[in-house]
Amino acid sequence: MNVTTRFKLSAMMFLEFFIWGAWFVTLGPFLGSTLHATGAQTGAVFSTQSWGAIIAPFIIGLIADRYFNAERILGVLHIIGAILMYQMYKAADIAVFYPYVLGYMVIYMPTLALVNSVSFNQMKDPEKEFSSIRIFGTIGWIIAGLAISYLFHWDSPEGITAGLLQKTFLMAGIASLILGLFSFTLPATPPKTTTGKVSVSSMLGLDALKLLKDKNFLVFFIASILICIPLAFYYQNASAFLTDIKVDNPTGKMTIGQISEVLFLLCLPIFFKKFGFKWTILVGMAAWAIRYALFAYGNATDLSFMLIIGIALHGVCYDFFFVSGQIYTDSKAGEQYKSAAQGMITLATYGIGMLIGFYIAGLISDSYNSAAGHDWKMIWLIPAGIAAVVFLLFTVFFKDSAKVQLEEPKGRLEV
Known part of the structure; x- marks a missing residue:
């Protein structure tokens, strides 16, 4: 080039x-x-x-x-x-x-x-x-x-x-x-495509639905949707939360999350190779619960370090769950369904999962809002609990111990 x-x-x-x-x-x-x-x-x-x-x-x-x-x-x-x-x-x-x-x-x-x-x-x-x-x-x-x-x-x-x-x-x-x-x-x-029909199922990655016949992939698929519920809380509430409790330069501080994503992405191959897919993705799930607990009990003064750690955990939350999940999906799909499988997971997470998550996050925010302001402790403890439940369910029901080839799918979009 x-x-x-x-x-x-x-x-x-x-x-x-x-x-x-x-x-x-x-x-x-x-x-x-x-x-x-x-x-x-x-x-x-x-x-x-x-x-x-x-x-x-x-x-x-x-x-x-x-x-x-x-x-x-x-x-x-x-x-x-x-x-x-x-x-x-x-x-x-x-x-x-x-x-x-x-x-x-x-x-x-x-x-x-x-x-x-x-x-x-x-x-x-x-x-x-x-x-x-x-x-x-x-x-x-x-x-x-x-x-x-x-x-x-x-x-x-x-x-x-x-x-x-x-x-x-x-x-x-x-x-x-x-x-x-x-x-x-x-x-x-x-x-690249000028002739032939393009089916709706192909565009949405639904051709890969047959992968759900694999019990372990089905567990992963459901967990991917469920973990997007606490993810939505972060996107919707994190900046408003930091602003509301008077953290200085909240938008600038939130860029720590993107910096950590780059750093933990470099650590992912090492962790993935040593501990395998299941433990890698479990660490990502646990990080969501820990991050929200830190948000629940941190503040803008003497416990502000808890908020910074919570923001910095973004790299673990995202890379260890979503990137490793993309790798796992890629390994399970096979050549015929690689693109379709990635499309299906994207639709399930950023489509279905996030829609549910934003809806729930909105209801929770309204439920814990009064004339005195938001009860941020409860607003963060609820997604922490959801992430913890998903962690436990995945630990119990996901049994796949097969080796997964470490090759990040092309075209990762998120930040």
Whole structure:
């Protein structure tokens, strides 16, 4: 890969995740402080990510893979995204805001696959080359968080009171417009499928449902859905929680989670090889329970270190469960169903699991909210308990002791 192409792909990844990190992390505090949304309304807004994940395969399967170059679709979607971001920036209440955020997530989620397609098309050995490009996405997310906290101070108590979190959508919209225009300069990535029918079951990964006949894979599949319930609590409540208890520069501090993800990803092969899949994934589950317990009993003063440790556990929570789960799925699927199996797991977790999780998180937030404020201790202890129950169920029912080949599936999207 020549230097110019590498620079373009790296810049594409940086902007792709800078956009997401520029508004999604502070979405919870913005909804509560500026739009005065209830817990249920906040859950509905966050669940637009899941609807986007469910609809994304249709956009990719019916359009990108069949008719148009990936980089051109990427450009069009981000330009439309910039317009929707501007409308979100101007929205004065939740009723006006919701349709725009739903539309935005429906067009943003497919771009996660498109940037990977553009990247892979330029690589001779994606397993070796992709990580050095993808890392710029994580850097983009981190830079967005640091800018909000330490450069603009939008998430400070004064900034929140003044409604400055609204500017995060303007920043994301500008970045989206830049990436939209920049995408038309990216290397050509023509469609690979021009003939033949594309079935709905194939696009959603449902062709891999026969894997559920394997009892152990079925246990893993159900556990993957259930563990996304506590995951939703983190996405929906973490930033609002840190802001509410007056932690300094909360958005900047939450970037510790992305830094830890990179570090623990390097540790994963060693742990995986030594202890195997079951213990690796159990450590990931346990980390969710521990993290939420730390949030429940930590505070912004003398016990603030507990909050920092909880944020830093993001690398263990995500890498040891989700990445190792992708590896396990890849090993079980076989050549015929590799892509379908990954699609099925993505639909189950970021689709079904997160939808359920955001709904429950919204109800719990409302149930433990009063004139005195949120009872954050209970709001965090409940997902900690859910994670602990999933841990116990997986320990008892998952019996697979077969060796799993350590090969990270291509195209990991999440941050």
